[in-house]
Amino acid sequence: MKEKLRYFPITAFAIIMGLTGLSIVFAKFYHLQWMPKVFYDALLFTVTGLFLLFAGMYSVKAIYYFEEVKKDFRHRIRINFFSAISISFLLLSIAYMTYWPFLSLVFWWIGVLLHSVLMLHTISYWIQHNFEIHVMNPAWFIPVVGNILVPISGVEYMPTSFSFIYFSIGFFFWIILFAIFMNRAIFHHQLPQKFIPTLFILIAPPAIGFIAYIRIAQSWDVFAVFLLFIAYFFVALLAFLYKSFKGLEFFISWWAFTFPMMAITLASVVAYQVSALSVYKYLSFVMFALAIITVSVVAWQTFIKIRKGEICVNED
Numbered sequence: 001m002k003e004k005l006r007y008f009p010i011t012a013f014a015i016i017m018g019l020t021g022l023s024i025v026f027a028k029f030y031h032l033q034w035m036p037k038v039f040y041d042a043l044l045f046t047v048t049g050l051f052l053l054f055a056g057m058y059s060v061k062a063i064y065y066f067e068e069v070k071k072d073f074r075h076r077i078r079i080n081f082f083s084a085i086s087i088s089f090l091l092l093s094i095a096y097m098t099y100w101p102f103l104s105l106v107f108w109w110i111g112v113l114l115h116s117v118l119m120l121h122t123i124s125y126w127i128q129h130n131f132e133i134h135v136m137n138p139a140w141f142i143p144v145v146g147n148i149l150v151p152i153s154g155v156e157y158m159p160t161s162f163s164f165i166y167f168s169i170g171f172f173f174w175i176i177l178f179a180i181f182m183n184r185a186i187f188h189h190q191l192p193q194k195f196i197p198t199l200f201i202l203i204a205p206p207a208i209g210f211i212a213y214i215r216i217a218q219s220w221d222v223f224a225v226f227l228l229f230i231a232y233f234f235v236a237l238l239a240f241l242y243k244s245f246k247g248l249e250f251f252i253s254w255w256a257f258t259f260p261m262m263a264i265t266l267a268s269v270v271a272y273q274v275s276a277l278s279v280y281k282y283l284s285f286v287m288f289a290l291a292i293i294t295v296s297v298v299a300w301q302t303f304i305k306i307r308k309g310e311i312c313v314n315e316d
Contacts, residue, residue, distance in 0.1 A: 013084035021262025086115030200257025207263035
């Protein structure tokens with residue numbers, strides 16, 4: 001058991017991101033009377049318990065195997081997944097926003113403070129170390145996505161200008177990192193199998209950006225539509241890249257593409273709410289079905305890996 005704890009992966013928090021995103025989707029569907037409340041309640045408390053379990057396990061790992069945590073924190077890829085912890089707090093804040101506002105506020109402040117530190121550390125780490133271009137992969141977007149999440153519940157707790165700071169930082173670095181990624185994807189070696197599923201992360205920044213912009217500006221305008229259609233473009237692009245996903249060996253990093261599917265589903269629901277156009281309602285149902293299939297497949301593969309004892313092993 002101790003050996004398993006030693007190699008408990010920081011990437012496991014991507015599971016929390018995906019399942020919390022799904023609970024927010026359930027909340028939206030419930031509020032629009034498209035789904036019973038029981039699904040929202042059950043998943044919300046389940047994912048909260050799972051988050052506390054993972055946080056406890058990684059904290060114990062930090063106590064007994066601090067060198068392993070330091071190794072993760074200095075790893076050129078795994079360092080980006082530490083922001084999944086702060087993003088989990090921010091997502092839980094969104095999930096509890098209408099259910100338990102005080103807890104939502106607590107989660108939001110913890111998420112904002114923790115993410116600010118992790119984001120600044122990660123960017124300074126990028127600048128202070130020399131990286132080969134092949135190291136770059138969509139997991140680098142994770143610290144950026146966290147910034148764009150801040151305004152979604154943040155507009156309820158702080159002045160709009162505060163939320164706009166994080167939105168601006170997130171949008172700025174999304175553009176920069178996307179340009180670097182396109183250079184890496186087109187002109188250099190293909191992504192390792194382990195990180196091909198992280199291509200789905202490309203959907204998240206514009207989809208979350210759209211929701212955040214609507215929350216900040218309260219405006220269905222050209223920029224909002226631009227962000228939404230860019231997110232749909234990435235969904236279509238990934239559909240055309242389906243051959244890249246055939247025959248891949250399962251890794252825990254597969255959970256990284258569950259949250260973006262929730263993000264585009266939520267973006268579609270929000271688009272329907274602000275525009276009243278039926279096309280977005282039907283797109284919401286389509287994206288929701290794809291999201292459920294995605295989570296089901298990844299959860300089943302994770303269960304198989306757990307039964308085989310292939311989770312929490314040395315990945316180096």
